[in-house]
Amino acid sequence: MPAPVFLCGRIVRLEPLAEHHIEALTVAAGEDRGSYAFTPVPSGAEATERYVADALAAQAAGRALPFATVRVADGLVVGSTRFCELDYWQGPVIWPPAPHGPLGDPLTAIPDATEIGGTWLSARAQGTGINTEAKLLMLRHAFETWGVRRVSMRADARNTRSRAAIERLGAVLDGVHRAHTRGLDGMVRGTAFYSILDEEWPQVRVRLEQRVAADPAAEAAPAAEGERPLVSA
Template identity: 30%
Template sequence: MNDTLFENPPVLEGKRIRLVPMEFEHVKPLFKINDPSIWTYTLTEIRTEKEMEDWVAEAIRLRLEKTALPFVVIIKDTNQLAGATRLFNMNGKQRCCELGSTWYGVEYQRTFVNSEAKFLLLQFCFEELGLIRVQLKTDERNLRSQAAIERLGAVKEGILRNERILHNGYIRNAVLYSITNQEWEKVKQGLLEREKRYALSLVHGR
């Protein structure tokens, strides 16, 4: 990872979505799709536009410090902003990072958006950056998130006890998952097969 990656971060282009580097201009559209349910298991709770501005500012600060690449998720057909995600704890020497801080507006949850975003990010990590490990974490209580991560093909490594204190004071345990470079090809094929099934379901109206 060189400085150019953070100074001029890439746009990641998929079939139906585009991952665009997060900027302050995204504060208002992000806040427009904000919903209280998004923040149930998170460190932060965003209720006001000012809090969203602070959240975006923190993401950009981490990019300037060359430890994170935050993105917003754009639906290509409509140019609508659907959510946000990022790569963080990026370590070029150890060739690893974490994928997370992902959330979507309610109407985009449980759609193609998350799997396509994860595909683009993982492909970038393993095929462009040459990473050997990408990890993901989620609240032990968040069974839906765990199921989504497991559907990707990530390996569950264990529980991190008392991993962080949430905005409401709750001390959570986190479930830790990872994907390694040796596993990426299998994960990639699984995601491509899921995309084929989704395309067929549209053709057959299911």
């Protein structure tokens, strides 16, 4: 499975999720929760402990690579995100198709496709440019360090806010899987699936870099001296 890695930009740093983030994540998730109707965000210390434990178990099983989202300006933890659905295409064809683990040494394996998901931000971090730069860092790592062929994203079909954010990244709507699963409200929901392919990445990257460069918040918060550099190929 891919090794944990720090991904650092001008206004956001993605750190490998760890138990020491629990307290700060509890505080971040405890701000105004009005935007979490369609997003699974832990509420309270015990729920956050379970959230982190489950994320780390998924990482240990090779199913995910979770991060704590940290604001560079003051080191404040403002949310979480992750790579998930890590898929490896080596070996014999498996039918029906489904994500599966790597052949050989899992510690050195890199995926052929992945999904970015489990993303949430505290109320104060929303609309500040943090999400855009975080997605740029993750997409750059996936396409340029791992060399994946596809990065997927998904959202509750009713979640127009998240869907608009995904579309602004340059992701293409693959379709809506109708009556796909139950939502957080218990209602049967559709799921909108999006993707960015490796041949689309150069154009997507240019647009995202332009957005990040034009963001006043990004210009006002350069990385501190000694900060780990932006991870790229």
